[in-house]
Amino acid sequence: MSDRTIRYSRNEQTSRQSTASPEPGFVGSVVDSQAAQDQASIVRAHDSVIPPDSNTGGKSPVNAKLAFIDWLAFTFIPPSEFDPLPWIKEILVQVFNFPERLYLESGQRGWNGYKHRVDLDQYGLLAFGGESQRGSYHIELNAHGCALVQDWHKVKHWGETFGVKITRSDLAHDDYEGQTVSIQKAIEWYEQDGFTNSGRPPKRHLHHDFESGDGKTFYVGARENGKLCRVYEKGREQGDKSSPWVRVEVELRNKSREIPWDVVVNPGHYLAGAYPCLAFLSAIQQRIKTIQKSVNINYARLVSWLKQAAGKAVSLMLEVNGGDAEAVVAQILRPGRPKRFQHFEDFDIHVLIDGVPV
Numbered sequence: 248m249s250d251r252t253i254r255y256s257r258n259e260q261t262s263r264q265s266t267a268s269p270e271p272g273f274v275g276s277v278v279d280s281q282a283a284q285d286q287a288s289i290v291r292a293h294d295s296v297i298p299p300d301s302n303t304g305g306k307s308p309v310n311a312k313l314a315f316i317d318w319l320a321f322t323f324i325p326p327s328e329f330d331p332l333p334w335i336k337e338i339l340v341q342v343f344n345f346p347e348r349l350y351l352e353s354g355q356r357g358w359n360g361y362k363h364r365v366d367l368d369q370y371g372l373l374a375f376g377g378e379s380q381r382g383s384y385h386i387e388l389n390a391h392g393c394a395l396v397q398d399w400h401k402v403k404h405w406g407e408t409f410g411v412k413i414t415r416s417d418l419a420h421d422d423y424e425g426q427t428v429s430i431q432k433a434i435e436w437y438e439q440d441g442f443t444n445s446g447r448p449p450k451r452h453l454h455h456d457f458e459s460g461d462g463k464t465f466y467v468g469a470r471e472n473g474k475l476c477r478v479y480e481k482g483r484e485q486g487d488k489s490s491p492w493v494r495v496e497v498e499l500r501n502k503s504r505e506i507p508w509d510v511v512v513n514p515g516h517y518l519a520g521a522y523p524c525l526a527f528l529s530a531i532q533q534r535i536k537t538i539q540k541s542v543n544i545n546y547a548r549l550v551s552w553l554k555q556a557a558g559k560a561v562s563l564m565l566e567v568n569g570g571d572a573e574a575v576v577a578q579i580l581r582p583g584r585p586k587r588f589q590h591f592e593d594f595d596i597h598v599l600i601d602g603v604p605v
Contacts (some may be wrong), residue, residue, distance in 0.1 A: 249491070284503045297398065312517030317496060318397070318417035320387045323409055331384065342405045344387070345370065360386060370395065385414070401506040413506040416516040417498045420525075421481065425491030433465045433478040433524075441524025442467045442476065449474075456480075460488030467522075473502025476522065486548040497521045549585065 261510040325331040332351045351365050351373065358364035362376030370392030393531040396402060406413070422428040430453075434444060437451050449472075454464040462483030467476040475498040482490020497518055499506055510517050520524050561575060568574040 314418045314420045314518040315391045317419040320415035322385045323411040399511045406508040418514045419496040425493045436524035442522045473500040
């Protein structure tokens with residue numbers, strides 16, 4: 248997709264998007280002191296996702312790398328001069344770094360009011376069609392899809408250029424040692440009004456694992472209100488029953504607010520500004536670290552499962568084949584990967600077994 252294409256389509260796209268009913272809230276960040284005052288009133292009125300910005304003259308304690316985007320959903324109308332599906336594929340490949348092999352075909356089933364749904368491999372979904380949707384297309388990118396993105400500034404530029412509306416954005420921070428964030432600390436924060444921005448404190452709920460090692464989750468807020476915080480034991484969820492790895496995640500939806508595209512390039516600012524208790528998160532987030540951690544845990548679970556399910560059968564096959572492991576593998580090997588590992592083929596990942604690279 249060339250710069251010429253973006254410039255050619257921009258005015259028409261902005262005009263088409265402006266016909267939709269606007270939602271309360273605002274787009275953009277604070278750029279001067281007067282804007283800061285104007286934005287502040289909207290923050291109070293709509294519980295905006297926008298935290299104070301460092302451009303107001305003071306020093307911001309927030310590091311933009313504190314967080315990463317773990318889910319992104321958005322709605323848009325493709326330019327009329329392009330065939331929608333080929334244009335969308337080009338955007339996904341060039342802007343979101345999707346693999347070239349991506350194939351888009353109209354699905355027979357619908358999704359949330361849309362007539363058609365197309366699964367984007369293991370990276371998310373595309374939905375379109377239906378009179379009530381008025382020509383709009385909707386994309387949901389899950390954690391695997393978001394992990395493909397190499398340049399969020401390019402994504403931001405595309406979204407703002409074509410008037411794309413973000414409908415959901417999940418911001419996450421990982422504490423791999425469980426020292427900065429934990430379930431118990433989150434409960435204490437709640438009891439100390441750390442999740443209260445104004446008025447009454449939001450609802451909360453604890454999903455307990457009753458010490459099974461499966462992992463606890465502490466919820467604050469409600470999805471239907473457009474803002475939900477989850478603090479959960481991510482490592483245990485992935486299968487390591489003794490892992491200290493905890494994730495804090497804030498899910499934002501465009502309910503009584505507009506989510507600006509700045510959120511994808513400064514997720515740390517927005518996560519830290521979501522609740523008072525999250526203002527001083529200190530770990531620097533690196534997305535690739537999360538992927539490596541997931542590979543290690545999932546691979547260990549895979550080995551354990553295979554040992555229990557087929558270990559004795561493999562042992563017998565080794566006896567029959569005179570201890571020739573290659574002959575045994577050749578007889579049972581199937582092409583492909585388990586679904587949970589498919590998305591790792593797009594990354595340069597080194598799997599560790601008991602701390603040793605393989």
